Amino acid sequence: MDLLEAIRSYRPCRQFQAKPVPPEKLKNVLAAARLAPSQNNLQPWRFVVVQDDEVKRRLAQACVRGKVVAEAPVVVVAFSVEEDIPVTVGGYISAYPLDVAAAVQNLQLAATAEGLGSAWMVDFHEDKVRSVLGVPEGIHPLAIVPVGFSAEPNGGGRPPSEGRKSPDEIIAYNAYPW
Ligand SMILES: Cc1cc2nc3c(=O)[nH]c(=O)nc-3n(C[C@H](O)[C@H](O)[C@H](O)COP(=O)(O)O)c2cc1C
Numbered sequence: 001m002d003l004l005e006a007i008r009s010y011r012p013c014r015q016f017q018a019k020p021v022p023p024e025k026l027k028n029v030l031a032a033a034r035l036a037p038s039q040n041n042l043q044p045w046r047f048v049v050v051q052d053d054e055v056k057r058r059l060a061q062a063c064v065r066g067k068v069v070a071e072a073p074v075v076v077v078a079f080s081v082e083e084d085i086p087v088t089v090g091g092y093i094s095a096y097p098l099d100v101a102a103a104v105q106n107l108q109l110a111a112t113a114e115g116l117g118s119a120w121m122v123d124f125h126e127d128k129v130r131s132v133l134g135v136p137e138g139i140h141p142l143a144i145v146p147v148g149f150s151a152e153p154n155g156g157g158r159p160p161s162e163g164r165k166s167p168d169e170i171i172a173y174n175a176y177p178w
Contacts, residue, residue: 006112013117016072016148025114026074029147032110033078036103039095044085045103048133050075055132062128063144068119072146077129078104082138100142107145117150 001009026049033047050056051074059075060066069075078100085096104120111118121144129141172178 001113003109003113006109010108010112011117012119013146013148013150013152014068014119015151016068016117016146017151018071018073019149021074021116021148025111025116026147028114029107029110029116030076033076033103033107036099036106038099038102039088042085042095042099044081044096045100046079046081046139047103048077048079050077050133058132059129059144062124062132063121064123064125065121066124068146069121069144073148074146076107076145076147077133077141078107078143078145079135079139079141082140097142104143104145107147111147115149116147117152118145118147120145 030047030049033045036045038044050059056072056075057070059077060070063069080096080100085094087094089095089098108118108120122142124141124144126141129135129144130139133141135141
């Protein structure tokens with residue numbers, strides 16, 4: 001699957017088959033996350049891959065709608081490392097949410113290309129995630145990403161995401177017109 005096809009066919013997956021993710025596919029998905037660009041190549045990300053059912057169950061309890069986390073065969077939790085994140089974007093904020101988002105997007109597009117479903121979740125309780133995974137100070141969870149084979153009808157072949165703003169609403173040339 002080429003990149004544009006992966007971008008167009010990605011849909012958040014809400015239901016997974018119990019079927020395990022082949023290790024080679026998981027390896028490719030994590031490799032894509034690792035290869036993401038980051039500000040100054042600081043790579044301020046860490047990933048915890050959860051496959052243990054009991055840990056997934058507890059992680060699901062740390063989420064507002066955690067059913068999908070408990071059911072997915074693999075759950076990747078993406079973290080940022082505080083000490084790696086100086087203020088750099090225009091001199092007013094840190095780039096780390098951008099860096100970690102680039103890695104998560106790489107991960108999800110690679111998963112799509114591997115025929116896997118995934119979802120990006122942020123509605124979790126930070127303190128509970130920290131406690132379940134034993135996360136030290138200075139490390140912050142930014143995304144919980146369940147990964148697996150979709151159980152939804154026509155999983156990878158569903159229509160592209162709808163409800164996007166039109167190009168005219170979001171793209172302009174030479175000046176900011178809004
Ligand atoms: C940064 C980010 C955070 C998200 N957090 C959640 C979430 O916590 N729970 C959830 O169900 N979906 C989450 N999503 C998925 C979005 O809700 C979804 O991509 C959006 O509604 C568009 O849906 P569509 O791609 O099916 O059109 C998140 C997506 C992004 C990019």
